[in-house]
Amino acid sequence: MDTAPLATSDAPIDDMAPGDVVLDCQADQIHYGDFLAVRDSHVPIRKNQITGFIGPSGCGKSTVLKSINRMNDLIRGFRFNGQVHFHGMDIYDKKVDPVSVRRNIGMVFQQPNPFSMSIYENVAFGLRLNRFRGNIAKKVEKALRGAALWDEVKNKLKNNGLSLSGGQQQRLCIARAIATEPQVLLMDEPCSALDPIATRQIEELMVQLKERYTVAIVTHNMQQAQRVADQTAFFAVDISKGGRTGYLVEMAPTAHLFENPKQKLTKEYLQGEFS
Amino acid sequence: MTGLPSILAGVFAYAAVVLTMGSYSAWAGGIALSLLMIPVVMLTAEEAIKMVPQAMKDAALGMGCTPSQSMVKVVLPVAMPGIITGVVLAVARAAGETAPLLFTALFSEYWLQVNHPTASLAVLIYNYSGMPFENQIELAWTASLVLVLMVLVLNIVSRIIGRRKHV
Numbered sequence: 001m002d003t004a005p006l007a008t009s010d011a012p013i014d015d016m017a018p019g020d021v022v023l024d025c026q027a028d029q030i031h032y033g034d035f036l037a038v039r040d041s042h043v044p045i046r047k048n049q050i051t052g053f054i055g056p057s058g059c060g061k062s063t064v065l066k067s068i069n070r071m072n073d074l075i076r077g078f079r080f081n082g083q084v085h086f087h088g089m090d091i092y093d094k095k096v097d098p099v100s101v102r103r104n105i106g107m108v109f110q111q112p113n114p115f116s117m118s119i120y121e122n123v124a125f126g127l128r129l130n131r132f133r134g135n136i137a138k139k140v141e142k143a144l145r146g147a148a149l150w151d152e153v154k155n156k157l158k159n160n161g162l163s164l165s166g167g168q169q170q171r172l173c174i175a176r177a178i179a180t181e182p183q184v185l186l187m188d189e190p191c192s193a194l195d196p197i198a199t200r201q202i203e204e205l206m207v208q209l210k211e212r213y214t215v216a217i218v219t220h221n222m223q224q225a226q227r228v229a230d231q232t233a234f235f236a237v238d239i240s241k242g243g244r245t246g247y248l249v250e251m252a253p254t255a256h257l258f259e260n261p262k263q264k265l266t267k268e269y270l271q272g273e274f275s
Numbered sequence: 276m277t278g279l280p281s282i283l284a285g286v287f288a289y290a291a292v293v294l295t296m297g298s299y300s301a302w303a304g305g306i307a308l309s310l311l312m313i314p315v316v317m318l319t320a321e322e323a324i325k326m327v328p329q330a331m332k333d334a335a336l337g338m339g340c341t342p343s344q345s346m347v348k349v350v351l352p353v354a355m356p357g358i359i360t361g362v363v364l365a366v367a368r369a370a371g372e373t374a375p376l377l378f379t380a381l382f383s384e385y386w387l388q389v390n391h392p393t394a395s396l397a398v399l400i401y402n403y404s405g406m407p408f409e410n411q412i413e414l415a416w417t418a419s420l421v422l423v424l425m426v427l428v429l430n431i432v433s434r435i436i437g438r439r440k441h442v
Contacts, residue, residue, distance in 0.1 A: 071337060103339030113330035116353045125348075126338050176338065 018048035022214050023105075023184055024085040027064055033077035036241075037063050041248035043233050045184060050210050052229030052254065053218040056274065059235040060246025061218045065186050068216065069105035070098040086184075103130060106177035108187040112169035112194075114161030114176070119144075119153050122161040122172055126180040139179055146212075147175035148205050167198025174205065178213065185209065187217040191224065203228050222270065225254065232257045234266050284310040285375030293379060301393040304380025308372060312365035319361025323354040360437040367429035371422060373397040396422045 016022060023045040030038040038060035045051050045068075053061040063072065070091065072078045083090045091101045103126070114122050123140040132139070140157075144150040149171040153164070161172050170190060177185055187206070191199040206228050209215055219225050225232050233251040237244050250263045261267045268274060288307035293299055327350045335345035351358075381392035382402055396418050403415035 069337070071333070074336065099339050099341050102337060107337035109330060109333060109337065111330045113328070113334040115331060115334065115349055129339060129344065129348075173334070176334075 016047050018046075020047050021045065022047045022086070023068065024083075025064065025068055026082045026084070027067060027080065028082035029079075030060070030063055030067060030072075030081070031077070031079040032075065036243055036245045038246045039238070041233075041235065041246070043248065043251060045214060045216050046231060047214050048210050048212075049230040050206060050215045050217060050228050052225035052232040053216070053235065054220075054222055054225045054232060055235030055246070055249075056237060056269070057220075058244055058246065059237045061233075061235045062188050063246065064235070065188055065216060065218050066107075068184070068186055069102050069107055071102070071107065073098050103180065104182055104184075106180070106182035106185045108170070108173050108177050108185065108190045110189040110192055112166055112173055114164070114169050114172050116160060116162055118158045119161050119164070119172060120157040123175050123179050125176060130180055132180075140175075143175040143179035146178050146209070147171045148201065148208070149175055165198070167194050167201060170194060170198065170202060171205065174202075174209075178209070182213070184214045184216065187215065189218050189220055192220055199224075222258075226258055229254045234261075234263075234269065236265055236269065279311065279314070280374075281311055281372050282374040284308075285378040288375065289378035296390075298390070299379060299381035299392040301380050301387065301389040301391075303378075304376045304393065304395065307375035307379045308369040311372060311375065312362075312369050315365040315368065316358075316361050319364070320354070320358045323357025323361070324350060326357065327353045356436050356438075360433040363429050363433035363436065367426045367433075370425055370429070371397055373401050377401075396425075 021044040025041075025043045025045065027038055027041045027043070029036060029040075041060070041064055043051070043053075043064060053065060055061050066072045067080055068084055068091075072080070080092055082092070084092060086101075086105075089096065091098075115125060117125075120140055123143050124136050127136050127139055141150060141154075144153065149168060152168060153159075153172075161169065164172060170193075174185075174190075191202050194202065203224065206215055206217065210230075217225075217229065230253065231251065232254045234249045234257065235246050236249045238247055239245075250257065250261060250266045252262070257266065258270060261270060284307045287310065288303045292303035292306055296303070331349060331353065332345055335349040336342075340348065376395050376398050380395055380398070382398045383392045383394050385394075387393050400415045400418045400422070403411040403418070406412060406415075
């Protein structure tokens, strides 16, 4: 199970400076069966930055994000043509075990999905899975503090994770994901099921998280990308060949993309002419 | 399989166990009854596992679980109350079965021995109710009451277990 060499602690990633590309996702073609879902999308993810994926529904932004930690492998008919460079290797290489990819690239989902177990066990889950031998309680506290949840739950760590509110559950999921200190954290519309206050808390949290992690976030909400993302990738749908194929239109530092988009399509989308 | 006539389970266990072991036994009765229980247990277990939200399974895989780890650490604990409910209900159903035991555990007036013919409440009721003596008929009625109460208790237990879930 722990065969792939991704987990080495002295990996060169630690020597990288903020802003260097830690993960380079080159999605030439992503198919679900015969359906071409995404084409020609090259998204470099930079260290200690937040990379935002925006675009209309069905443009493949979630598909690209989930391809990064091979979550799509479980979908029947999924095929990825291209490469995802991480640690100097291609995570789609046959020698790489998808399970170890997922242990190094954390994921937060659209719906808060804590496990039906105590808050403490939720956060300790990844540590136990990786047979962590140190002080688990300390790591759990650190992760919960990191997810800005510690003060709210420190007196009820034994309660079931599902007893928390939606926003707290989502922060619990973030704590669970960062407990094992993944190098990259993927977030698939993490706020779409939350109210505005919880959304704001998560956004503030993301900005704190990028100090220590590299974050990629899919969002429906352009303002959200503008508020939190350092780089933004804009995807659109191409219906010219009959299907609905998503592709990357433009990627740039967020301020550039919003103020001075190079592509006409980006400009139209940002001005709200289609969604 | 749920519609399998219970007497056929008895005939099967008779051929597979009684004939090969050379004697009626509690083992043979147990195998006949468990054949009847399997479909009930399987159906309820399948339902209970399907009830576990896909989001939770995704979370397990996203954390880097192999599919089997996801099953053992996340899915089964959530589905367990449902699975146990199914098992308890199946036990309750098997407790009342007579036909499969007639060819397998048979009956005995003596104490339980797994390698020999063994008494069971259901067969006791069947045998005693046909006797000409008032005493034994009354015993059969009493055994019926005990059996009904046991099934009732098992049903209540399954309700209590089934209620404790957090999904």
